[in-house]
Amino acid sequence: MSAGIDLDNVCCDFGSFRAVDHVNVSIQPGEFFSFLGPSGCGKTTILRMISGFTEPTEGVIRIGGKDQRGQRPNQRPTALIFQNLALFPLMPIWENIAFGLEVRGVDKATRRKRAEELLALVDLHDSADKMVSQLSGGQKQRVAIARALAVEPAVMLLDEPLSALDLKLRQHMRAELRAIQKRTGVTFIYITHDQGEALAMSDRVGVMSQGRLQQVANPRDIYNNPVNGFVASFVGENNILGGDVQNRAEGMASIATPIGTFRARLADAAEGKLKLYVRPEHMVLQAAPGAENSVPVTLTEVAFEGNFVSVHAVTTNGTTLVAELRNDGSTPIPASGAQMHMAFDARHSSILPDSANAGA
Amino acid sequence: MDDLLRRYGRGLTWGFVGLTFFWLVILVILPDFKLLESSFRPYLPVVDVGGPKDTYSINNYLRIFGGEVPMSIFGFEVLISPRVKVLLYTLWYSGVVTLVTFLLAYPLAYYLAKIVSPKSLPTLFLLLFVPLWVSEVLRSFAWWIILALKGPLNAVLIALGIIDTEIRWISGYSPVIIGLVYTYVLFMVFPLYNAMQSLDSNQIEAADDLGAPWWRIHWRVILPHSKPGIASGAVMVFMLSAGSLLVPAIMGSTTSGWFTQTIQGIMLEEQDWNTGAAFAFMLLTICTLVVTLAMWVFKVKLSDIAK
Structure with a gap:
């Protein structure tokens, strides 16, 4: 019925x-x-x-x-x-x-x-x-x-x-x-x-x-x-970076943002103004720079939330990035003020158009 | 009290309180007490007032039972005193007026509270209020002209072909009922409007969504919610109608006695204020009893009305 x-x-x-x-x-x-x-x-x-x-x-x-x-x-x-x-x-x-x-x-x-x-x-x-x-x-x-x-x-x-x-x-x-x-x-x-x-x-x-x-x-x-971008930012948190998209191939592309060039997923049909979206839980903090998608940062705020740790960091040009680290004991909780590298996996980041309203 | 003193100072505060006290005690309570007291004393020539004949009794009240006239009550022919007959008619037709005002006011109040757009509400309220700016005497005379045998109402009805010969509207109690309904209908509209307006429109939609036809939505949701408004409107209209003197005096026919006219006759024509006072208190007491009984029957509490 x-x-x-x-x-x-x-x-x-x-x-x-x-x-x-x-x-x-x-x-x-x-x-x-x-x-x-x-x-x-x-x-x-x-x-x-x-x-x-x-x-x-x-x-x-x-x-x-x-x-x-x-x-x-x-x-x-x-x-x-x-x-x-x-x-x-x-x-x-x-x-x-x-x-x-x-x-x-x-x-x-x-x-x-x-x-x-x-x-x-x-x-x-x-x-x-x-x-x-x-x-x-x-x-x-x-x-x-x-x-x-x-x-x-x-x-x-x-x-x-x-x-x-x-x-x-x-x-x-x-x-x-x-x-x-x-x-x-x-x-x-x-x-x-x-x-x-x-x-x-x-x-x-x-x-x-x-x-x-x-x-x-x-x-x-x-x-x-x-x-x-609307769906990505309405559902959950994101680090959002604008930039020019280059080298589209097989669902991936590079995007040149003010803090560096990164590789991320890109839908083939994606047109118009594009931005990079990375979820805070997909950001990792490491002492040494990674091979890809890594940027040096200074930690400005480390907030302990219980099951996770929320880390705010600024890049050399002043852009704020946010990472969420699981409090599972696998990595020590970093201290505010530390100089580290923030990195993410290309498969866990997307280059997206703003919203379906544009031009639709 | 301290708050008032702090806010307005000694002079103003005692001024307010004093004036209120003067109005309430000197102008309302004391005169009423004086009337109540004199209603138990006989009507005597001035020289005998305060003398041995001036004793308390309920004789004035008993004067309502004098003489016998036939009256038919629900089909039963009974012999009854003419004054009791007028009192019963007054109560009965005040009830009729209350019912008619309710039937007229309910759809109007519902329309104002739930259907009309808030933008046109002030205009509609103004249209309802404008007639109140004209004096009650003029309005009653206007109705008297409208209802006259050769008056506009009959002329329009004949011109439209609805009736063939003029209807004698001004006969019996009908013109009094029409006049009272017209005069007091707003006292029913506004309490009803207030009550309905406080009803969450989602409840109406919920009932609709659950499959209820419009009449059941009214019967089960809107009417029960409006009960306090109906009660306070009904009490006002009933009391005002039973206590109205002007409308029955102007609109009345030779066969439509209203108890207030009886009281007026005794006070002004017989100059017997003692009996007049007794009858006035009798009317007040009986009306209060009728209202209390009606509230008990319809399960309304006094606190609901005050809301």
Whole structure:
């Protein structure tokens, strides 16, 4: 009882502002798909278009192959979990959960029974007769999930539902959400600006910026093989260096930056303004210069973070580079002020265009 | 108090407090106490006031039961004193006015609170308020003209072909109800608007998303949330209607007695302030009881209304 969703050239305009710009994506039945992007990137608009609260200006949305144009929210096989949950505070928990069934004319005894089952599913026993105000943040979260599941939607839409929770609870609820999704097999579409959430829970992630879908891939590829500078810098940290690209061959190229010339991966199709991106955890510190991709630096700040050490360093011309070293005992923790060489593996660095928006 | 003294100094602070005290005690509480006290004393010639005949009793209150006229209550024909009959009609039609204002105000308040764009809200509020700038007397007379047998309402209805012969609008209690609804409808609109406006629109969308048709969204989400607003609006409209003198006096027909008119007659025509006071307190007490009963039936707490 889950359905796939196709967004076919979907655009949405608010006046002269284009909130969603030609988005194409096919979400598989039973997939956990996240739209990840900064606020204002159009991800919430996409969710509202799928649920039916906003109509696309152009393009077609299909759920389970069916064109959804002209379908009201109460006619679509979707259930939306709101950012603020929007539970009904004047109804007890079980009536909240059974509201969708009440609407469908299910009798009271069956409704009550179903509500109890769903409460068990989300690990909230004995709360049926409590009021919403008596529950904690995490419990309310579960009630909202149960309420949405009650109508047996083919697709669950989640609008940053974890953003109001504290860190510990958020991490716990991530695992919980993922487990509920696996148990029910419903297609989950999750909206978030938190890259950790998106990467940890999703089968695939769509990274959005300025209304455009920048990249759709599994979490590992999003992080390891970003297609452009926006994806690389929105998901994780980077050392970014601009420069001229030379010697393109077999997916590799050289880039002449102000602090030296480095070799890195380069997609064959990459055009326009290009920059070098190296993740701090791929930077290594060594006493002697390496054969390739190495630059002399002076350490300015060594911050011990527990499981890793964050090192800030400046090159001879004043460019700041950042490295993250694992605190695994394999290398001594360097001291601030030390003169060392910072190096990276060409396979772990990329030369990327700024963003898909340029010229697209 | 210390805070006030520090902020405004001794002179201003005692000025404020003194004026408030004067208004509350001298102009409100004491006169009411005086009326309450005199309502238990007989109406006597001046020479006998304070004399042996001037004793406390509830005789003034009992004067409501004098004489017998027929009245039909829910189909039962009963003989009842004319004053009790007027009192019952006053309560009943005040209830009708409250219900009608609610039916009119609910969609309007919902429209203002949830549908209209915030940009045009000030204009709409202004349009609602403008009629209030005209005096209540003029507005009532205007309605009286509109509803007249050869008046504009009948003329328009006949011109549109909706009716063939003029309807006698000004008969029985209908013009009083129309006048009171018009006068007090805003006292229902604004508490309702306040209540609805505080409802998170996501709850409406959530109900919609879960498949609820519009009427069920109203019945299960919006109406329960608006209950305190409905209650405070209903209390105001009911109390104001039952206590209104001007509208029944202007809009009333020969057969539409309002209890306030009874009180006015006793006080101004019979010059019997003692009995008038007794009837006024009776009206206040009974209205309060009706409101308390209604709040108990609809499970509304006083603290909800005060919100």
